[in-house]
């Protein structure tokens with residue numbers, strides 16, 4: 639039987655990242671049964687391997703959460719395309735359409751960060767919350783937004799990582815972003831840390847000034863998000879956030895910058911307001927499973 643395992647439906651997940659593509663098969667309860675990782679080379683090299691793996695595993699539905707920018711609007715002609723990425727070969731690439739041609743099953747599609755957010759609110763520590771911001775801090779910085787239980791898209795989708803920042807008075811670093819210089823990603827992503835300090839973040843754990851400055855920027859961004867979106871929780875994931883000493887620094891920075899202007903029960907408990915991703919870097923894959931389940935229920 640197609641897409642079945644011990645009588646249960648098998649759900650496919652594709653977390654399409656700029657460095658690697660993670661394919662997985664799981665069950666509806668969020669158990670990941672098998673996974674397979676493919677380095678992201680050109681589409682011609684990468685896609686046949688991914689398609690072959692899914693054809694062999696025969697999922698009943700597939701959820702895709704992709705690096706971007708992407709077009710997440712089902713009414714648009716370029717729905718499911720990766721749009722303006724500088725990554726060679728992937729600009730204007732029809733990711734969803736290419737997979738649909740060979741795997742005709744219900745498919746859900748969204749940004750990588752919306753996928754991770756969906757994983758956390760469906761299977762993780764933020765289950766049941768409807769107003770959440772998820773930020774990943776790694777090679778790049780991106781953010782997903784859920785408002786009133788719906789993933790926010792709008793004209794395209796939020797690009798939280800490129801919000802413009804007020805630089806720290808003592809920081810002379812010009813910023814890493816080729817578009818904006820000193821946007822959040824330009825100042826606080828993993829590559830920005832490495833270029834500013836001359837070493838990758840994981841080799842700077844014992845340098846408090848590195849993390850004070852990192853918290854200054856992430857805290858500033860979170861304050862902007864609190865003021866614009868009024869989320870009930872902020873979840874932080876990605877490789878840089880494995881530096882757990884950042885969390886108390888960020889919470890302090892947020893409190894200092896808000897300066898008592900907003901008083902809510904959520905903000906009165908900073909440890910449960912600004913939290914680490916809870917799913918051990920599986921939040922993206924689990925979000926894909928939820929995207930697939932949503933696509934199935936939409937089509938049935």
Ligand code: ZN
Pocket residue numbers: 799800815816817818819821822823824
């Ligand atoms: Zn930027």
